[in-house]
Amino acid sequence: MRHRRYIFAVLILVLLGGAIAPRSRAGSEPSQEYKLKAAFLYNFLKFVDWSKEKMGDANEPITLGIIGKDPFGQAFEPVKDKDVKDKKVVLKRLKGFEELKTSSAGDERQMQKYIETLRKCHLLFVCASESKSLKEILKHVKDQPVLTVGEMPGFLEAGGIMNFLMEDNKVRFEVNAATAKHAKLKIRSQLLRLAKRVIEEKATSKSDNK
Amino acid sequence: MYADDTDYGARRIRPFLGGAIMVTSNLFSIKRLVYLLMFLAVLGSWSQALGAPAEPNKAADLFEMSIEQLMEVEVISASRQAQKIGELSVPVSVITADDIHYSGLTSIPEILQFAPGVDVIRLSRERYAVGVRGLHDLISDRTLALINGRSAESPLFGGSEFYRYPVLLEDIERIEVVRGPGGAAWGANAFTGVINIITKKPEDVLGGFVSTNIDEFGDSYTHLRYAEKNRKWSWRTSVGYSDYESSDEAGAGRYVSGNQTLTGNPLLGMGFNDFSARDYFRSFLFSGEAFYNYSENTVISFGTDYSHNVLGSYEFLGYYPSGNGWHETVRSYAKLDHQFDDGSSGYLQWFGNFGNSWVPCLMKWSTMQNDIEGQYNFKVGDSHDVSVGGNLRFIRISTETRNPSDLIYSGEPYDEQLAGMFLIDRWHATDRLTFESQIRSDWYSETQTDWSTRLSALYALDDPKDHTLRFSFAKAYRSPLANLRETSTNRLSLAGMGFPGFWAINAMAPSDLENEETWALEAGYTGRLTDSLTLRADTYYQRFTKLIGYRIIPDPLPLGRSFYRPDNIDGADSWGTELELAVERKTGRLSAWYAYNDFQEDISHQMIRSYAPAQHKVGLTGRLFLDDGWTLNANYRYAGTTPVVGDTTIFDVGASHRLDLAVAKKFAEGRGELMIGVSDVFNKTNGPNFGIGEVTAHETPGRTFFVAMQLRF
Numbered sequence: 001m002r003h004r005r006y007i008f009a010v011l012i013l014v015l016l017g018g019a020i021a022p023r024s025r026a027g028s029e030p031s032q033e034y035k036l037k038a039a040f041l042y043n044f045l046k047f048v049d050w051s052k053e054k055m056g057d058a059n060e061p062i063t064l065g066i067i068g069k070d071p072f073g074q075a076f077e078p079v080k081d082k083d084v085k086d087k088k089v090v091l092k093r094l095k096g097f098e099e100l101k102t103s104s105a106g107d108e109r110q111m112q113k114y115i116e117t118l119r120k121c122h123l124l125f126v127c128a129s130e131s132k133s134l135k136e137i138l139k140h141v142k143d144q145p146v147l148t149v150g151e152m153p154g155f156l157e158a159g160g161i162m163n164f165l166m167e168d169n170k171v172r173f174e175v176n177a178a179t180a181k182h183a184k185l186k187i188r189s190q191l192l193r194l195a196k197r198v199i200e201e202k203a204t205s206k207s208d209n210k
Numbered sequence: 211m212y213a214d215d216t217d218y219g220a221r222r223i224r225p226f227l228g229g230a231i232m233v234t235s236n237l238f239s240i241k242r243l244v245y246l247l248m249f250l251a252v253l254g255s256w257s258q259a260l261g262a263p264a265e266p267n268k269a270a271d272l273f274e275m276s277i278e279q280l281m282e283v284e285v286i287s288a289s290r291q292a293q294k295i296g297e298l299s300v301p302v303s304v305i306t307a308d309d310i311h312y313s314g315l316t317s318i319p320e321i322l323q324f325a326p327g328v329d330v331i332r333l334s335r336e337r338y339a340v341g342v343r344g345l346h347d348l349i350s351d352r353t354l355a356l357i358n359g360r361s362a363e364s365p366l367f368g369g370s371e372f373y374r375y376p377v378l379l380e381d382i383e384r385i386e387v388v389r390g391p392g393g394a395a396w397g398a399n400a401f402t403g404v405i406n407i408i409t410k411k412p413e414d415v416l417g418g419f420v421s422t423n424i425d426e427f428g429d430s431y432t433h434l435r436y437a438e439k440n441r442k443w444s445w446r447t448s449v450g451y452s453d454y455e456s457s458d459e460a461g462a463g464r465y466v467s468g469n470q471t472l473t474g475n476p477l478l479g480m481g482f483n484d485f486s487a488r489d490y491f492r493s494f495l496f497s498g499e500a501f502y503n504y505s506e507n508t509v510i511s512f513g514t515d516y517s518h519n520v521l522g523s524y525e526f527l528g529y530y531p532s533g534n535g536w537h538e539t540v541r542s543y544a545k546l547d548h549q550f551d552d553g554s555s556g557y558l559q560w561f562g563n564f565g566n567s568w569v570p571c572l573m574k575w576s577t578m579q580n581d582i583e584g585q586y587n588f589k590v591g592d593s594h595d596v597s598v599g600g601n602l603r604f605i606r607i608s609t610e611t612r613n614p615s616d617l618i619y620s621g622e623p624y625d626e627q628l629a630g631m632f633l634i635d636r637w638h639a640t641d642r643l644t645f646e647s648q649i650r651s652d653w654y655s656e657t658q659t660d661w662s663t664r665l666s667a668l669y670a671l672d673d674p675k676d677h678t679l680r681f682s683f684a685k686a687y688r689s690p691l692a693n694l695r696e697t698s699t700n701r702l703s704l705a706g707m708g709f710p711g712f713w714a715i716n717a718m719a720p721s722d723l724e725n726e727e728t729w730a731l732e733a734g735y736t737g738r739l740t741d742s743l744t745l746r747a748d749t750y751y752q753r754f755t756k757l758i759g760y761r762i763i764p765d766p767l768p769l770g771r772s773f774y775r776p777d778n779i780d781g782a783d784s785w786g787t788e789l790e791l792a793v794e795r796k797t798g799r800l801s802a803w804y805a806y807n808d809f810q811e812d813i814s815h816q817m818i819r820s821y822a823p824a825q826h827k828v829g830l831t832g833r834l835f836l837d838d839g840w841t842l843n844a845n846y847r848y849a850g851t852t853p854v855v856g857d858t859t860i861f862d863v864g865a866s867h868r869l870d871l872a873v874a875k876k877f878a879e880g881r882g883e884l885m886i887g888v889s890d891v892f893n894k895t896n897g898p899n900f901g902i903g904e905v906t907a908h909e910t911p912g913r914t915f916f917v918a919m920q921l922r923f
Contacts, residue, residue, distance in 0.1 A: 032741050034674065035272055035741075036272055036280060038272070038273075039272035039273050039275060039280055040277065040280055042273055043276070043277045043280065047277070069641060069673050070673070071673055071674045073674070078273045079273065082273065129641050131592055132592045153553050154553050170281060170282070171280065171281065172281065190277075191277065194277055194278065194281065
C-alpha cells in the first residue's frame with residue numbers, strides 16, 4: 001500500500017503541471033460575467049446623456065475607458081460594428097493608477113496627460129484592481145462629465161456614479177444620482193428604475209428599488 | 211450534476227475517467243448491455259444538443275439585449291464561479307435544486323451518492339451510512355451535518371441523522387458537500403467533511419406549491435407549500451408526509467438475514483432465520499420560516515421545523531425486540547443580520563435543536579441543544595477580509611432504559627457545554643495571490659480544548675481568475691460524544707445455556723477517551739476552460755491519529771463471550787483525488803466525476819466504527835431541456851467495493867452500478883409538471899449490506915419505477 005503514496009505524489013505533480021497549461025489562453029478569453037457586464041456598459045451609454053460640449057461633433061466617438069487590470073479581454077469586440085447615439089464607440093485601456101505613478105516616477109506632465117485622458121472619457125470603468133487608488137482616481141474626475149462605473153463595495157460612497165453588484169447569480173447595479181447630477185450627467189428614468197439602489201440628491205434619502 | 215455555488219464558492223462536476231477500468235466482465239450480460247447502449251444513446255443525443263451552437267450568452271447576442279433582458283441572464287457558470295473559484299479554500303461540490311428535483315429521489319442520502327467523494331451505503335429503507343471520503347457507518351460521526359449552517363448532528367451519537375431532519379426536498383436550494391477537514395470554518399467535529407443543506411428563501415418560492423411522488427412499492431412523498439412576500443415580510447411554510455413501506459411489504463426478495471456467519475447459528479435464539487424486514491418509515495414534516503426587513507441594513511429571520519417519524523423495529527448488536535419506534539424533532543432559530551454603514555456586517559443567532567426518540571433495540575432518549583452564536587465581518591486595510599465569531603452551546607441528554615438489553619448510560623442526564631471562537635483572515639496579497647487563514651478553538655466540558663485550522667494559498671493563473679491553483683493545510687478533530695464515552699450494554703443472555711447473569715455481548719464504557727485528530731495536505735485546480743466547460747481537480751493526503759474504535763478484551767472465563775471497550779486504538783492514512791468536469795448550456799447539462807479515495811489503517815483489523823471509502827467512484831449526469839417543456843435526466847454512479855474496517859462478523863459492500871432515468875413534461879404554462887422515471891435500473895443497490903453492530907441485514911428494494919407530479923399556483 002505504501003508505494004501507492006508515491007504514485008499519488010507523482011499524480012499531484014502531474015495534475016498541477018497540467019493545471020498550468022491553460023495559462024497561455026486565459027488572458028484573451030473574458031469570463032461570461034465580463035461579457036455580460038460589457039453589454040451592460042454598452043447599454044449604459046444609451047441611457048445616459050452628456051452635454052453637447054462633451055459629445056462634440058458628429059465625428060467624435062464616445063470613449064469608454066477601462067482603468068486598471070482589464071478583465072474584459074475581447075468582450076467589447078461586437079461594439080466595433082455598433083453605433084451609440086450615432087457615434088462610434090472607442091475603447092481606451094488605461095494603466096492602473098499605482099502602476100502609472102511608479103512608471104512615471106514623478107513626471108508631472110505624464111501624470112497630467114493621464115488625468116486629461118481620464119477626463120476625456122465618457123464612461124470610465126474602474127477595475128477591481130484599482131480599489132486602493134479609488135479615491136484618488138475619483139478625485140480627478142469629480143464633477144467632470146464622466147460616468148464612472150465600478151464593481152466594488154463602497155464605490156458610490158467614494159464618489160462613483162454607478163456600481164455593479166451580483167445578486168442570485170445575476171448582475172445588478174446601483175446608482176448615485178446625486179453624483180451624476182453634479183457631473184452634469186442625465187441618467188434616464190428607464191435606467192434608474194432598474195437600479196438596485198439609487199442615492200438621491202440628499203445623502204440621507206436613499207431609496208431601494210427592490 | 212453539481213453546479214457550483216456561492217457561500218463557499220463551489221465548483222462542479224466530474225469526468226467519466228476510468229469508468230471502463232471498473233467495469234467487470236459481469237457487466238456485459240445481454241441485459242446490462244442493452245441498458246448501457248440505451249444510456250449511451252441518450253447521452254449521444256445530449257452531446258449533440260449540448261454541442262449545438264445555441265449559446266445564449268455569446269457576447270454578440272448579449273449586445274442585442276435590453277438591460278431588462280440582461281438582468282435576467284444568470285451567470286452561474288461565470289461570474290459567481292469565476293470570482294468564487296479563485297476564492298475557494300476548500301473542495302466543495304454543490305447539489306442544486308434542479309439536481310434534486312430531476313433525480314425524482316425522495317431521500318437526502320440517495321441524492322448524496324451522486325456527489326463526488328461521498329460514500330453512501332443503504333442499510334435499510336431509511337437508514338444509510340453516509341460519509342465524505344469514507345469513515346462512515348450507521349452512526350457516521352466523522353462527517354459534520356448542517357442545515358443552513360446550523361448544527362444538525364446528534365448530540366448523543368454525533369454525525370448525521372438524515373432520516374429525521376425536518377426538511378422537505380423541494381424546499382432545498384442546494385446541498386454543499388465540503389471534502390476534507392473543515393472544522394476551522396464550520397465548527398467542531400468537521401473531521402472528514404461537511405454536508406450543509408441550504409433551504410430556499412421565501413421570496414424564491416412565492417405562491418402555492420403541491421408535489422407528490424409515488425412508486426411501485428407504494429412509497430409516497432407529498433409536499434404542500436405556500437410562500438408570500440409583502441413590503442417588509444416574507445414567509446414560507448411547508449407540510450409534508452412521506453411513507454416508505456417495509457422491505458417485506460415492498461416484496462424485494464429474501465428477507466432473512468444475509469449474514470451467513472450468524473444465520474442458523476444456534477446462538478441463543480436470536481431468531482435470525484425468522485428475521486423480517488420491518489424497516490418501514492413514515493414521517494410527518496413541517497417547516498416554517500419568516501424574514502422581516504427591519505431596515506435597509508437589518509434583517510430579522512426566524513423559523514421552526516418539526517418532524518415526527520414512526521419506524522419499524524430493527525436489530526442492533528444482536529438484540530431484536532419487536533415493536534415500533536419513533537422520533538420527534540424540533541429545530542428552531544432566530545437570527546439578526548446587520549450591515550453597518552462602514553461596510554462591515556455581522557449576525558447574532560440563537561438556535562435550538564430538540565429531540566425525543568424511542569427505538570426498541572436501543573433505548574428511549576431525549577436531547578436538547580441551545581446555541582448562541584455571532585459573527586462579525588470587516589475589512590482591515592484594503593487587502594484583508596476578516597471574520598471573527600464564536601458560539602456557546604448548552605446540551606442536555608436524558609435516557610431511559612426499559613429492559614435489561616437497552617443501552618445504559620450511567621449517571622445521566624448529562625449537562626454539557628461547548629464554547630468556540632474562530633478567526634478567518636483572507637489576505638489579498640496581490641491581484642492573483644490570496645492567503646486564507648482560518649483558526650478555531652473549542653472548549654468542550656466533557657473532553658478537552660482542541661483546535662482546528664485551515665491555511666490556504668490561492669493563486670490565479672490569469673487576471674479574470676478563470677484558472678486557480680490552491681494549496682492547503684488543514685487540521686481538525688472529532689470529540690467523542692456521550693454514546694462513546696458513557697454507554698454500556700449487555701446483549702444475548704446466556705441464562706438459557708445455564709449461565710444466568712452472563713451475556714454473550716458485553717460493551718463497556720471506556721475509562722477515558724481523547725479526541726480523534728486529523729490533518730491534511732491538499733492541492734487543487736479550478737478552471738473554466740470555456741464559457742460552458744469547467745474542470746475541477748482536487749487531491750489530498752490526510753493523516754488520522756487516535757481513531758476511536760472498539761478494543762476487544764479477552765473473556766476472563768472460558769465462555770467465549772465478547773467484551774468491547776471504546777478506546778483510541780488506531781491511526782490511518784488516507785489519500786486520493788477527485789476530478790469534476792461539466793458542460794453547461796441553456797439546453798442542458800452534462801457532467802462527470804471520478805473519485806479515487808484510498809485508506810490504510812496503521813494496524814490491521816482494528817474496529818474503528820466505520821467502512822473505508824470505496825476506492826474508485828464514478829458519476830455521470832446528463833440533463834437535457836427539450837422544446838415544449840420536456841426534460842430528460844440521467845444519473846449514473848459506480849462505486850467500487852467498500853471495505854469494512856476491522857470487524858470480521860460483517861462483510862464488505864460489493865461494487866455496484868446505479869443508473870437512474872427520468873422524463874419530465876411541463877404543462878399548464880409551466881405551472882405543472884409530470885415526471886416518470888426509474889431508479890437503480892440495474893437493480894444492484896439492494897444489498898444486503900451490513901453495518902457495524904447490525905448483523906441481520908436484508909435486501910431492500912432496488913429498481914424502482916416512480917411517477918411524480920407537481921403544481922404551482
